[in-house]
Amino acid sequence: MSQSSNTDSRIQPPPRTAGRRLSSFFGSHQRLSLTVLLAAPLAWLILIYIIALLLLLVTAFWSTDSFTGQVVQNWTLSNFQAVFTEALYRAVTVRTLLIAVSVTVIDVLIALPVGYFMSKVAGPRLRGALVVAFLMPLWAAYLVKAYAWRTIVSPHGLLDSIGASPGLGIAATIITMSYIWLPYVVMPVYSGFERIPNSLIEAAGDLGAKGWKTFTAVxxxxxxxxxxxxxxxxxxxxxxxxxxxxxxxxxxxxxxTLIYSNVGTGGNMPLAAATAFIPIAVILIYLTAVRRTGALKNL
Known part of the structure; x- marks a missing residue:
C-alpha cells in the first residue's frame, strides 16, 4: 500500500497557479490573446499618430490673426481657397508630382535588374555583399547624403570638373532623391524576386520562352x-x-518646402495644414489604385 501511495503522489500534476491558469486561458482563446498583444501598439498608433494628424488637419479650417499671428479658431475655407486657386500652389503641386514620378521611375528601372541579379545570378557571398552595399547608405545621416550630392552636382563640383554638372535645380533634386530612396525600392524588389522559384523560370525555358520573353511574361x-x-x-x-x-x-x-515655410517662416499653421491635404490626398488615391495589385501585402 505504501508503494502505491508513493506512486500516486509522484504522478499528481503540480498545482495550477494564477499564471498557469492565465496562460491556459489565453492559449485557448487565440483571438483574445492577439487582441491583448496588439492593444498597446494600436493605442499608441491611434492616439499619437492618427488623432494627432486629424487634429493637425482640423487647423486647416481655422485662420490666423493678421496682427498677432496667433491661430484663431474661426471656421473658414479661405485656406483651401488659396491652396486650390493660387497659381503658386498649382505650379508647386505639378512640380512635386513630376519629381516624385521621375524619382520612382528611375529607382524602379535600377531596382529591377539589380534585384534580379542579386536573387537569381549572384552567388551567396556576392549577394550578401550587395545587400550590405545597398543597406549601408541607410546608416548614414540624411543630411550627410544630401550635402554630399550637393558637392557632386553643384557648380565647381565633381561632375562640373568633367563637364556633366546638372547644376542646382530640378535635375539635381531628382538625382539626389533617387539615390536617397533607392534602397527602399531595391530591397522589396529583391525580396519579390527571391520568392519566385527557379523551377518556374526553368519551366518557361523548357517551353521555348527566350530570356526576354521569360522576364516580361513570367x-x-x-x-x-x-x-x-x-x-x-x-x-x-x-x-x-x-x-x-x-x-x-x-x-x-x-x-x-511650402508647408515648412508656412509653419517656420510665415507662422501660418492653418495654411500649412491645408497645403498638407494635397500630398495626403495624392497618397490615398495612389494606395487605392494599387490596392488590387496585392502590393500592400508586400510592405
Missing amino acids: IIPLVWPSVIAGSIFSFSLTLGDYIAVQIVGGSQQLLG
Missing part, C-alpha cells in the same frame, strides 16, 4: 506587387521631402 507579373510596394516608398517619401530640395534644388520649391 517574372515581371510575379514581381510586380513588390515593384509597386517599393514605388510606394519612393513616391510618398519624395512627396513629403522638404530638406533635399533646399540643399540641391536651388530656388525650386516642393509641397514640403
